[in-house]
Amino acid sequence: MSETSRVLGASAAFLRLGWRDASRDRIGLFGRMLLFSIPVLIFATIWQATPLAGSGYDADRLAWYVMMTEAIVFAPGYVFREIEQDINSGAIEAALTRPFAYVLAWIAEEAGGTLFRLSALLAYGSLLAGITTGMVPFAWTVVPAIVLAAIVAAFLALLFQVVIGLLTAWVGTPAPAYWIWQKLVFVFGGLFIPLTLYPAWIRDIGMATPFAAILYRPASLAIAADQVAIAEVFLWQGLWLALALLLVAAVSAAATRRFLREGV
Amino acid sequence: MSAAAAIDVDNLAKSFRVRRRVGLSTLFRREPATEVAAVRGISFSIRPGERVAFIGPNGAGKSTTLKMLTGILTPSAGHAEVAGFVPWLERRKLARRIGILFGQRSQLWYHLPVKDSLELIARIYGLDRVHAAARLDRLASTLAIADLLERPVAQLSLGQRLRCEIAAALMHAPPILLLDEPTIGLDVSAKASLRDHLIQLSTEEGTTILLTSHDTGDIERICERALVIDKGLLLLDQPLATLRAQHLxxxxxxxxxxxxxxxxxxxxxxxxxxxxxxxxxxxxxxxxxxxxxxxxxxxxxxxxxxxxxNPPLDDVIRDIYRGAEARVT
The missing domain is CATH 3.30.70 (Alpha-Beta Plaits)
Structure with a gap:
């Protein structure tokens, strides 16, 4: 067996494991669906009562937008906590003695779980938004692009969580970093309001960050998805995906060097 | 370095820099670091197939040495080769040649059935399905875990789990097995059973075993040679029969x-x-x-x-240490 096929085979096994675990966690999924329904329904109501004339949006489309951003936010697990626990308990030592990258194992396993939860939340959310608004704001032909953009977005969020988890090597408790990261995603990603409705200077900052590639850009496809918009979303997501992967590799290498030098 | 050795250690040392951190006054200024020596230049060699005990009291340097030999800790000085690899430079390559069991840490996935964990480990080591199934059958039979394979790890007793942990460490048939407190927490019959399984596997497959333990029973039953370490120094390296005659x-x-x-x-x-x-x-x-x-x-x-x-191992170590101090003075 070649090295590449061994790594791919093991990664696929971890991915299947994550998918299977997430699919068995029915209470977790129902809890997510319940929490997910509240902001979607509340914002659908708020947008109905908000004067949107001249904004380029209508309440029904904004309900679909919020459904998309919420699905992406609720899909990833809390892998930073798993990594924190592995490092602080010393369990990472056993993982480091295996011929398989510790970080890759977590990314693959969490990607499997994230993929399952995202699929379930998008299906449920589409039903919820469809029933609430009585309309579907996009053509069926762009559904694969919308789903793919949501998958890339959730994966990006997962990669940044891995980086935050690895910070445990230096700070011991990465939770504060995670909460800051999460609030930045909510604000500069446009969790409830599309970035295009922000004041120009905040919108420009938000658009240039990975937060927009995680929330606003993929969710905006639920509102208006032409070929140009789709291409632009994937271009930005591709750029941030490459940078996030480089960041994961760099932080992982630095954390491993620290463990090898100073112990876990 | 002896060419035929499974494990060769030459003057291996490890120091850690420790910074004292107390009170608010040290929040904004760095206290000077002090060097704490955990291992102070130890040397030994282990032949393929040999079963060696690595013993010493808490804080003696056993685990630090084991970590250096597995490649997850870089030494401050000295050299070592395990299965022909320098561990801290060739960690991933070495991983295919060694099996590791940390008695107090699990390598299995708690929520998964044992079989799924072992199959996942087989994928990590790149075993093909046929080879992995055959290996699993053999280990299940030797370690008597066939009826545990479908049960989630979380539902196993400690003794059952440790037998499964050994199967996990041996799935890729490593020629060298490093065991850190393998029988800790087990009752008398589970300890005896685990020791018998380890001896059987080592005898049949020629596996080299280096184990740390506080239990003299582990050492006496499994090993044929003992390395005694205390305060980072190797105090004794001799066959178990000699150790027994002199100290037990x-x-x-x-x-x-x-x-x-x-x-x-x-x-x-x-x-x-x-x-x-x-x-x-x-x-x-x-x-x-x-x-x-x-x-x-x-x-x-x-x-x-x-x-x-048996007398407690700590008594034996104290006896050996007193002897070493007497020789020095």
Whole structure:
């Protein structure tokens, strides 16, 4: 067996494991669906009562937008906590003695779980938004692009969580970093309001960050998805995906060097 | 470095820089770091197939040495080769040649059935399905875990889990097995069973074993040679028979008898403690065999139960350490 096929085979096994675990966690999924329904329904109501004339949006489309951003936010697990626990308990030592990258194992396993939860939340959310608004704001032909953009977005969020988890090597408790990261995603990603409705200077900052590639850009496809918009979303997501992967590799290498030098 | 050695260690040392951090005053200024030596230049060599105990009290440097030998800690000085690899430079390559069991940490996925964990490990090591299934069958039979394979790890007893942990460490058939406290927390019968399985595997597959343990039973039953370390220094490297003759010179024989306070007037036998119907005798193995003491006791008294115990390892280590200090002075 070649090295590449061994790594791919093991990664696929971890991915299947994550998918299977997430699919068995029915209470977790129902809890997510319940929490997910509240902001979607509340914002659908708020947008109905908000004067949107001249904004380029209508309440029904904004309900679909919020459904998309919420699905992406609720899909990833809390892998930073798993990594924190592995490092602080010393369990990472056993993982480091295996011929398989510790970080890759977590990314693959969490990607499997994230993929399952995202699929379930998008299906449920589409039903919820469809029933609430009585309309579907996009053509069926762009559904694969919308789903793919949501998958890339959730994966990006997962990669940044891995980086935050690895910070445990230096700070011991990465939770504060995670909460800051999460609030930045909510604000500069446009969790409830599309970035295009922000004041120009905040919108420009938000658009240039990975937060927009995680929330606003993929969710905006639920509102208006032409070929140009789709291409632009994937271009930005591709750029941030490459940078996030480089960041994961760099932080992982630095954390491993620290463990090898100073112990876990 | 000896060419044929499974593990070769030459003057290996590890120091950690420790910074004291107390109070608010040190929040904004860095205290000077102090060097703490965990391992101070140890050397030894282990032949393929040999079973060696690495013993010492807590904080002696055992785990630090094991971590350096597995490649997850870089030494401050010295050199080592394990299965022909320098561990801290070739960690991933070495991983295919060694199996590791940390008695207090699990390598299995708690929520998964044992079989799924072992199959995942087989994928990590790149075993093809046929080879992995055959290996799993063999380990399941040798370690008596066939009926545990479908059960989630979380539902196993500690003894059952440790047998499964050994299967996980041996899935890729490594020639070298490093065990850190493999029987910690096990009851007497589970310990005996695990030791028997390890000996069987080592004998059949020629696996080299290096184990750390606080349990003299592990060492005596599994190993043929002992390395004794304390305060980062290698105090002793000798066959177990020699170690036993020189340092494990006493046994404690406890008798539960119908008689209230039995006495044995045999050379080398002294009362260690006494309660009504329960007497412990310290037996000096240099003067008399335990078998003779037991035979005499059975002959003279109505024995309801008896127990034979080794002196605690810490006593042995203290004895060795006192000897080493005496040699130095």
């Amino acid at each position: 010179r006493h046994r404690l024989v406890t008798l539960m008898t119908e008689e209230e306070s039995p006495s044995l007037d045999l050379p080398g036998v002294a009362v260690a403690s006494r309660e009504p119907h329960r007497t412990s005798f310290a037996v000096d193995l240099g003067l008399i065999q335990v078998e003779r003491v037991v035979a005499t006791a059975l002959e003279r008294f109505s024995v309801r139960d008896l127990a034979i115990e």
